[in-house]
Amino acid sequence: MNGTNVVMNGGGASRTVLITGVSKGLGRALALEIAKRGHTVIGCSRTQDKLNSLQSELSSPSPSSSSTHPDSSSSSDKHLFMNVDVRSNSSVEELARVVMEKKGVPDIIVNSAGTINRNNRIWEVPVEEFDTVIDTNVKGIANVLRHFIPLMIESKQGIIVNMSSGWGRSAAAQVAPYCASKWAVEGLTRSVAKELPSGMAIVALNPGVINTDMLASCFGSSAALYQAPEAWAPKAASMILNLTVADNGASLTV
Numbered sequence: 001m002n003g004t005n006v007v008m009n010g011g012g013a014s015r016t017v018l019i020t021g022v023s024k025g026l027g028r029a030l031a032l033e034i035a036k037r038g039h040t041v042i043g044c045s046r047t048q049d050k051l052n053s054l055q056s057e058l059s060s061p062s063p064s065s066s067s068t069h070p071d072s073s074s075s076s077d078k079h080l081f082m083n084v085d086v087r088s089n090s091s092v093e094e095l096a097r098v099v100m101e102k103k104g105v106p107d108i109i110v111n112s113a114g115t116i117n118r119n120n121r122i123w124e125v126p127v128e129e130f131d132t133v134i135d136t137n138v139k140g141i142a143n144v145l146r147h148f149i150p151l152m153i154e155s156k157q158g159i160i161v162n163m164s165s166g167w168g169r170s171a172a173a174q175v176a177p178y179c180a181s182k183w184a185v186e187g188l189t190r191s192v193a194k195e196l197p198s199g200m201a202i203v204a205l206n207p208g209v210i211n212t213d214m215l216a217s218c219f220g221s222s223a224a225l226y227q228a229p230e231a232w233a234p235k236a237a238s239m240i241l242n243l244t245v246a247d248n249g250a251s252l253t254v
Helices: 025-036 048-058 063-068 089-102 127-155 176-193 213-225 229-241
Strands: 016-020 040-045 080-083 108-111 158-163 200-206 251-253
Touching: 016 025, 016 127, 025 040, 025 048, 025 229, 040 048, 048 080, 080 089, 089 127, 108 127, 108 229, 127 158, 127 176, 127 200, 158 176, 176 200, 176 251, 200 229
Parallel strands: 016 040, 016 108, 040 080, 108 158, 158 200, 200 251
Antiparallel strands: none
16 A cells, blocks of 8 residues: 555645744644654755754654554655755755655645744844844745745645744734734735635644744743643644645634
8 A cells, every 4th residue: 555545644645744944843843743643744944953853753763653654654765854944045946846856746835934033122123133034934935935836736736834923913012023024924825825726725824822942032931831842733733734725815723
């Protein structure tokens, strides 16, 4: 039985899922959870040692995952990890080329790469820091869409998930660049939803308040009061794997 016919926990047959920002936080937790369910993960980030660590972890299956999911391959070539800077159009272009060569068109793309400014009033945020937030959170998604949507259109299917935030639907002091970037993600998603052909969908997904490095930068030690990425990932994975074309343009929350 080949992998495409094996039924997987949370969303039918085995899928190929591209996730950006897999070196830590939500991206890493989601990659591990989706791989555990037997799906193929394509992951990218800018941190090679953390990519190597994730690759090693996924190449050593736990007994529970291999017995539950017969397609949970232990081979190191099941998944693909690349050092990519989503802020760079040429870097994402190379990602698309390699993905097509090695894995084909992803079934699902999760734009999870993101960053936040250090708490500061807008006039005190260094220009380089503002640019980094916008370049990563907004232009990074646009670069992925630019190179992968045409491939998905050719295959006449595909689901795209853009990680948003509660601060993409509300506002807070000290994080204006981040709020602006996530409001942009919401608007970008709704606009692109109107451009996609039938058979495809794009959604904005607010992950909720999770104890990540980014939350700690805003909330300090009180970030520990919120759930860990590992506790969040099962629910998020189930939601993402069960998205359909009917969800196109939606603003969802885990």
